[in-house]
Amino acid sequence: MNKTVRHLADGREIIYFDDSENAPPRDAQDARDLPAVAPASEIRCDPLTGEWVAMAAHRQTRTYKPPADLCPLCPTRPGKPSEVPEASYDVVVFENRFPSFSPHVTGEPTTVDGAGLVPVAPGRGRCEVVCFTSDHERSFRELSEARVRTVVDVWADRTAALSELDGVEQVFPFENRGEEIGVTLHHPHGQIYAYPFVTPRTERMLATAAAYRAEHGRHVLGDVLAAERAVGTRVVAEGEFWTAFVPPAARWPVQVQVVPHRQVGDLTELDDAERADFASVYLQVLKRCDALYDRPLPYVAGWYQAPRRRDRELSWLHLELFSVLRAKDKLKYLAGSESGMAVWVNDANPEQIAERLRAAA
Structure with missing residues (x-):
């Protein structure tokens, strides 16, 4: 390049x-x-x-x-x-x-x-x-x-x-x-x-990771990843170095996390093989998303990376994609509970979301 x-x-x-x-x-x-x-x-x-x-x-x-x-x-x-x-x-x-x-x-x-x-x-x-x-x-x-x-x-x-x-x-x-x-x-x-x-979402995730490590001696996302790969119910796509799955407490009608099998803090730490494998897995995810409603899926996809100057040992790089589209022509609105109190109510459970994405291929 x-x-x-x-x-x-x-x-x-x-x-x-x-x-x-x-x-x-x-x-x-x-x-x-x-x-x-x-x-x-x-x-x-x-x-x-x-x-x-x-x-x-x-x-x-x-x-x-x-x-x-x-x-x-x-x-x-x-x-x-x-x-x-x-x-x-x-x-x-x-x-x-x-x-x-x-x-x-x-x-x-x-x-x-x-x-x-x-x-x-x-x-x-x-x-x-x-x-x-x-x-x-x-x-x-x-x-x-x-x-x-x-x-x-x-x-x-x-x-x-x-x-x-x-x-x-x-x-x-x-x-x-x-x-x-x-x-x-x-x-x-x-x-x-x-x-x-450091963003509010990241601060919350770091605090959760710190508490989990203090109790279990491991990273919480590492344990979540292992559990998702073992059960497979919510897995959408998988490669040699990455797994994409619907999070077990998904907030959105379409939500997928793409997680590397190795803990790294940010994108700079990925090796050549991991970068190439991400490309393959992520394109599979996007193709399933666009096939879900037989139309281009509106989404936000972002990288959760470690803060630059602290708590890198508590971070585990991953990408999260979510969509506000709950049906082909229906949007999920963030109404009183979500907007006012940040208490989410999902119209589908994570297992259903994953099954629909797998079937959409």
Whole structure:
């Protein structure tokens, strides 16, 4: 894989990752007249829960559902410049023009209204866009295993780079797919958030893992993985180094965890064989998901990685995919119990979800 770093007209970094043997040199210039990036991100800590919330009012003006011929993620064409100056690409990563977190925000930690009650700090971090292919009409499911392997290498590359930025505590690569999820750009792409704090979900998982290890001397996800592989009732796909299964306490009408058989903290620790096997297993999962309702499944898929600076021994890398679609034309809404009290009610049990996914193949 060949990696080329360039810059866009407003100074943002763009990085080309080429896996094609005859890829051209990446020397196209961004000819757009862009204003300087002026993010205004900040984070505030909820005094009742201790959780950080990001404020990014500048994102209100971000691109929203443009026509396909004006897609900002497609390669640049004559008279139609985009975020990618080249006429084609394999995989490309660039800094988000409307980031939730940015290394360029200024200011010092303080409190809201100077009252000392609600901590507030600059939202320093970084947000990147990852385009999986230059083909606007494809989806991740339609990528080759070789291309998925390239994407895994890109995720690992960016995890390593973003983890070295000042103030970054956790790196989260993810993909949102489908309008029902809230996607406003239909080109096949994902994002990477480099957070200035450890996320609430991760904090909860780390605390659970610590308590389980103190009692049993083992990692909780390792024991869950072993149990799922032994019983097989909820297993959806399996390879030499990865198993995909519906979690035994699934919250969503479609939910799959893809877990490596070896405990690693993040994507950078995966070896070549594990990266290749993930590509095979994950494509099986996506094909089953799209066959479930005989339509492209809207989903969120994200990597749960270790915090950069602590508790790595309590972390076990895994990917989780979930969908809000509970039937071909019905959505699961997060109503009072889920939204208000975070108590989930699922309309299907995990065994049924797994059986439907296996049958969908």
